[in-house]
Amino acid sequence: MKMIKKMFMMKSVQTLLKTCLNVKPGENLLILTDTNTIEIGEVFALVGEGMGAEVVMTIMNPTTRHGDEPPRIIAEAMKAADAIVAPTTFSINHSTARKEASNAGARLIFMPDANEEVFLDGSLDIDYFAQKKIIDKVSAILEEGERLSITTNLGTELTMSISGRHAVPQTGICHEPGSISPPPCIETAVAPIEGTTEGVMYIDGAIVPGRACEDPVKVVFREGRIISIEGKEDADMLKETLESYNHPNVYCAVEMGIGMNPKAKIGRGGQLEDEAELGTMHIGIGNGITFGSSIRAPGHCDLVIRKPTIKVDGKILMKDGELYID
Template sequence: MDAIKKMYMMKSCRKILEQCLNVQPKENLLILTDINTAEIGEMFSLVGEEMEAEVVMTIMMPTSRHGDEPPRIIAEAMKAADAIVAPTTYSVNHSSARKAASDAGARLIFMPDANEEIFLDGSLDIDYLEQKKKIDKLSKILEEGSEIRIRSALGSDIKMDIRGRHAVPQTGICHEPGSISPPPCIESAVAPVEGSTEGVMYVDGAIVPGRPCEEPVKLTFEEGKIVSIEGGQDAKMLEELLASYDHPNVYHAVEMGMGMNPKAKIGRGGQTEDEAEFGTMHIGIGNGITFGSSIRAPGHCDLVMRDPMIEVDGKLLMKDREIFLD
């Protein structure tokens, strides 16, 4: 890696540790990496040491998919940390180890699909505190809402019940014990009531994990789960991915999320950036542990739609990439 590239990447690392995690001198900072992302972890370690944190870096073999449990020894280290940054190949978020670490008070920034481009393309270089104000307003609307309706020009029309559900803001700011966030993916999300998601969705943004969509994938939801997947090669990829989990719950809707990063772009920096782009919406399926759903599954997938029109209780929340928060 050349010196100029390293300098810019370390600038992004510093922003994560300073603004997002608020790492303090003498705090126990765990850098969790795997053999694919160790070089990124080393830069976080250097910045953490400059900030006078007590830095420990671990390198594991990559897990096989998002939500897989890390080795037990790493799970124990996570519980002992004050702050964790996890640039890894696959997400640790939807794992019992992550939940145990959060319950123990660790602040966690998780960065699945971590790669150089994400640290260089500008998607991490945003004012997280300013975006937090908007995400908090959005979360309040979702928290107080009863029904969401989502439509698109391609023919999407989905309804879901969110009565009594707590919104989950992911602002990039993890200053409180137990807080988590996956920058550059900043968003607000809410779990639909189990069995309530109904309708048709055209996925024309991205499939995460997977890739940006080359052609739309038509999904039909009945009683809260996918009952039909139609389309070309992207639809086939999704069918094979979900079948590989060999578990019926991976087809259940557990999240409605809205991307809130004004500098993120689908298809550019990685899969966390795919679901972060402002003006997109995604439905998460599978494991709902992070969002307050009772659905448990061995994995979690996000299905991203571009340019949705979103209504909460009949009031317009988003249209033509404009959000209405007042």
């Protein structure tokens, strides 16, 4: 049964290595795994070897949360790689090791909460180049914008300034040195100006890391940071997660992201799908190293809402989850 499943997984793995990462014969391909994701890493290694790459697979103990640093020996290997795939339990994206590897020119696909389902449910089998065209259009609108407002039928009313901030598209296409992406999480994002995020947010999609929400969580932002969290069990989970970091900056808004994967579904294939579903948006809190924010924290969380209406300088970009870009 495992062999049959791996055979089906290989199609998605080949898409990631060939289409997304553009691995070439002779390139140094690093497969970064932990003890929870060894079997997934083995599929990547097998396909990479078949493409003629020089494959090295590393196995570490799982980190404890998103943004934790990998062991130093792995950090050094990352800087020496041409291309990296990181199916791991927790994300390495918001780490110094990842930033240094990107600065050294490594192309990187990171896949936190990696599980077999995400390779089988279709969310990786999309037309990445077609989606890139749409993501680039949305990113251009965010680049030129100054003020964002976000509302939902549940009562979300958020505003923030994005003047002068660069959009950060994650298209799944990592062909240029230093490029990164976390498919199936295809999105574009922008960092709000520090201290400008204001209002109320009702999280009805998912909390990442965490799970899909069973009941809405009410979060209030003042001067760019969360000042209250209300709700049932999901609210308690969010409070406990943020308290565990023991750092004031994990409550700060550092990202406004828009999910752009038409085949991703919240609650199905892992947390990368939870923030990727087309028709959703998320506020990222905590470490803003990836998005151009000056805020640093020991971790990063994403708060996902469904069917938002997003306006840029008063013009509708998304209405009830549907894009308006033409």
